[in-house]
Amino acid sequence: MAKRPAAPKKTLTAPNLAVLGADRLAGLLMEVAGGDALWKRRLRMELAGEVGAPDLALELDKRLTALGDSRVRVSWRKRPELIRDLQSLRRMTVDRLAELDARLAFDRMVGWFDLYPGLAARVKDPKGELALLFDGATGELAALASALGPEGAVPILSDALATRLSEWASWIGRGVGDLSPAVASALLIDLTRGKPRPTGRLALVVRKLAERSGDLDAWIAAIPDDDRARPEVGSVMATRLAAAGRAEEARAALEASRPVAPPSSRWSRKAEPAPPPPEPWLEAEIAVLDSEGRAVEADEARWVLFERTLSPDALRAIIARLPDFEDVAALDRAFAHAAGYFDPVKGLAFLMSWPALREAAEMVEARGAELRGGHEDTALWAARLSARYPKAALILLRARARTLIRLGSGMTDEVEGLIHEAESLATLAGDEGHAAFVAGLRTDMGTYR
Structure with missing residues (x-):
């Protein structure tokens, strides 16, 4: 077997450049830096980093001060x-200075973030690139x-x-996921202990810190009374x-937020009922009932939730709690x-995703006139039903084709493909209405053009 040729020595890779030697590379860097102020600053900072953390911090301070x-x-x-x-200042702080001195690096990173208000006022930035740069560095700040x-x-x-609450509330909130629980907890205590209840942006920060540190009481305390x-x-x-x-407190919080009827109007003879939750x-009510040990009522609430929303999770939770044979009746x-x-359509989507294909096919045949x-x-559902339930699949394909035509698509490749599939299914299902179906589509094309 022939050997694979070696990578060309002219390719720009670190090993190939290393062959040039330190003196040659130094000369090339000086040549590049001679016409590029950013490269010159970068090289100066790299050299300062070799001397020590204070020297690198000093070089960073010079540039941060100049920009500020x-x-x-x-x-x-x-x-x-x-x-x-x-970006160069950020990388030198995070990648170089942080390895030498964590305190100096953190101070410079805070200084870097503090540049933003002044820069935002004097930089033409219609695409928001500057804001994205600072938002993208919040994880490194937290680290x-x-x-x-x-x-x-x-x-x-x-x-x-x-x-500087406006900007820093946003940055700390974004980076809180990378903040250690110990720092999050200490900052949370510093912001709340012995101080007025937080409001506005500060309350949002407190809630995120409370979530990160696992302090449920602090999280609740930062929620305004009206919002509760x-x-x-x-x-x-x-x-x-x-x-x-904490079942008792959970019940109190749930009942305090139960939807209430709107205030009656003097022009209205009949009071309006409370809107449905x-x-x-409803999901919270189930959790509260479970915590109170009211399992039967919790399952009844799950049925209410399912019947209203067709939530698969609610149904699975019901089925999981039932003994054998009773789960079959519940599924029926x-x-x-x-x-x-x-x-x-939502009912059919639930049956297809469960999956309950027989029940889905029966529904399509029974309510075909209502389906759009x-x-x-729709076409995927038809494909899944076509082998065992061709009549139901045919109804779905025809419904899809009619909808596309009535939306003004015309006789597209997709519509022609649906017609072709419908013709095959019509033969399989013994349906003689294919020609009338196609004629109806052509009539619709003229009507909805």
Whole structure:
């Protein structure tokens, strides 16, 4: 077997460049840096890093100060160069200085982030590239804070939030997933202990820190009282309290957010009823009932949820709790409900995804006139039913073709393919209406053109 030829020595790879030797590479770098200020700064910083962390920190400070003090407006032509400069500073801080001194690196990273307000005011950035650059560095900021630890990082982050809340609330919130639980917990305590209840952006940060540190009480305390009456908020509170084994508090949170009837109007003779609870509230009610040990009522609530939403998860939870044979009866009940669901397409989608193909085919044949072919999976459903239930598959293909024509698509390749498949299925199912179906499509083409 012939040997594979070696990689060309002219290819730009690190091993090939190493062959040039240190002196030659140094000369080439000096030549490149002579006409590029960014490269010159980068090389100076690399050399400073070889001397030690304080020297590298000093070089970083010089550039951070220059960028922060500048008032020169940056056009869209100059923006890419500025972004390259900021990326270089970020990499030197995260990749080089952090290895030498975590505290110095974290301080410079905070200084790098503090450049943003001034830069945003003088940089023409219609695409938002500058904001994306800073948002993308929040994970590295959190990692540096975690490496430094609570004692060093928390006072700096707390001060940043106190003096520059708008930007820092967003950055800490974005990076909280990369923040160590120890730092998150210490920052949470610093922001809340002995201080007024947080509001606005600070409350959002507190909730994210509480989630990261696992402090449920702090998370709840940061939710405004008015929001707790909203079903979408109260349901989350109730679910988390139930998961923590605090059933009584979970029940209180759930009931406080139960939808209520709108206030009666003096012009209305009849009071309006309370709106039905949203799906998340129903799911929370199940969790609360389970935490209270009310298993029978919890299963009844699961049936209510399923019958309203056709939630597969709710049905699986019901089935999992039933003994043998009873689960069969429960499935029959669920499939019958799905087949008669007020939205026939959603009911069919549930039956096909479970899967319950026999019940799906029976539903299609029984409610074919109600079905529309707008669902993107209609043709796929027909293909799955075609082998055993060709009549149901034929109904779905025809519905899909009619819908596409009535949407103005014309006789596209997709429609022609559906017609061809429908013809084959019509023969298999003993259906003699294919010619009339095609004639109807052509009539629709003229009507809906």
